[in-house]
Amino acid sequence: MKIWVWALIGTVAHATAASAQGNDACAVASHLVVAEAALPRVAAAIAKDRDLRVSVVGTGSSTLPGANGAKMAYPARLEAALALLFPGVAVKVTAAAMPRQTAAEIAQVFPRILVDAKPALVVWQTGTFDAVRGVDPDEFRTVLEEGIVALQAGGADVILMNMQYSPRTESIIALGSYAESMRFVALEREVPLFDRLAVMKYWSETGTFDLYSESKNLDTAAQVHDCLGRLLADLIVAAVKLAEPTKEVR
């Protein structure tokens, strides 16, 4: 009986490993990256100023540890991808990663970011630490809504980015209601949502990346961030196209 069970598990594990030899790692999840709202300010910055400034504000998952961490993290990869997608446009992505901060705490730095970086787009990554702290979902929603209004009033478009998919902590951090709140707020305020949770979950399910690893190794983390940066760039392109449906953006 026992042998049979282990044989079964072995076969299954082998099948999983085989499917992990993915080819285009990022693209398999591209159907999950859908622009449901436009980015008019970004479109204007590209078309008129040929200058695109993006600020990424978020928690610890917007950066990677180590000396080269910031270079490998998705904000830097986003900058590289955008520069390729918008030739002739001066692309600058600045990142402010504030580990262990709730959405409310992060929203407090928005006025400063609007003044210092003058971004046409703010990518607001949030949710994980709020879920860890068990912040009241109503409060979380209100903070998101007010934050988006403040950013838009300051002249920036907004993309919301939700949590990472983390299989090992999945049963101990309840993300559900926070992910839902972010989806509803994005819909209600008509800002695009980068569904990082769904994308990474899909990568894990299809064996693109092994997100179960316990090790300190940075390789997978760097690849994941590279893919996130590229998909985020795709979302921006799609949302810019929505803003100017008649004009070819590229």
Added chain:
Amino acid sequence: MPPAVATDRDLRLDLFRGLALWLIFLDHIPSNIVNWVTIRNYGFSDATEIFVFISGYTASFVYGRAMRERGVMVASARILKRAWQVYVAHIFLFVVYLAEIAYVSASFDNPLYREEMNIFEFVKQPDVTLIQALLLKFKPANMDVLPLYIVLLVGFPPLLWLIMHRPTLALASSLILYVLSWQLDWNLPAYPSGQWMFNPFAWQLLFVFGAWCGLGGTQRLARFMRSPILLALAAVYLMFAFAIVMTWHVPGYAHHVPHWLAEFMYPIDKTNLDVLRFAHFLALAVLVVRFVPRDWPLLKLPLFRPAILCGQHSLEIFCLGVFLAFAGHFALVQISDSVVMQVAISVLGIIAMIGTAWLISWYEAVEGRGPGSRRKPPNADLAGGEA
């Protein structure tokens, strides 16, 4: 003869509570392909509503009889004893949770998940964490239902008395409390921040409504429930909810919901038992009552026996389900998360729940207090299907 109380137990309650327990177990295993079958993916409400409603129904059924036969004090003591048992069960599950995060935190060091690792703080400061858990303020993922149940039981003795003597007033008070909790933002505080995930001031409505139905409410509603207009309304509402929920599952469809409707509906608040959720549960109940009559011959089929058994021992099976969901997720992480494994764990878990329920029934029968024995033992809450 009091018309309010049926002479024998309504097997439909056990059946649907048993099914709800299975669904709750499946929903608690994250990233499990099998939880696509659970009702939360096809409408606004989920198995929690079924569980809370039926718990109210059976609580009034069991303790109502105790209150009538043995008096207010004895019945109240039994209810509070039950609340204590649920509290102890909850603390046991909390220890299991602590064990899991302590184990995971010992080896997990993936640089991708620095932010998520903040959850391990709770094991690093056991002084605060344990006390907050004992106070029912710190309630980790998936451990919110039992604290709700404890609060509902503690408040139940006076309410039960009221339902038995002034049923309409009881229901009206419950509705008023529900409205007030929405208007005045009443909820219990949680640790480290926020409030209870299941607001007892809101969710009591479902429990009280269940209790009201259990003590004659169903008879009062019987004519209303037979109305074909109601049936049509329920069916239309269920289809509407299904259509809305589908737009969440398919990427890119969410904005097809008209803006005014989205503005009106969202967010569909689980914490405060959104009216849309409550209505969805009622619509489901209308259909079930219509198509599964109390004396449905199929209820006696062996096919339904496992779910009925589980429903008759809901506290034990609920706790086991939470534990198995943790264990199941652990196995998915440690061994393999393949689809085969997900299905295997789901099926094995349900088999374990059935086996345990069967074992408890067997033990009770041997001890002479099972559902088969005719005489009611003093310990009514553990016999013949618990509250």
